[in-house]
Amino acid sequence: MEEKKIKLNEEVLTEDEFDKKKKELEQKKGVKVVEKGDGSFKTRIQG
Numbered sequence: 001m002e003e004k005k006i007k008l009n010e011e012v013l014t015e016d017e018f019d020k021k022k023k024e025l026e027q028k029k030g031v032k033v034v035e036k037g038d039g040s041f042k043t044r045i046q047g
Contacts, residue, residue, distance in 0.1 A: 007040035008033070 006018040013021060018041075022033045030046045 009042055 003014045005012050006015060007013075008018060008021060022041075025031050025033055025043055032044045032046055033041055034044050035041050
């Protein structure tokens with residue numbers, strides 16, 4: 001079975017890599033990972 005790939009800021013990651021990177025990014029103050037309309041994700045700076 002092929003692993004699902006998730007796109008984050010033009011970077012294609014596996015589900016595990018994505019979860020790890022998302023946690024890492026969201027620990028930084030003012031950074032949020034949001035889903036775009038096409039199913040990919042991007043980081044957004046809150047401030």
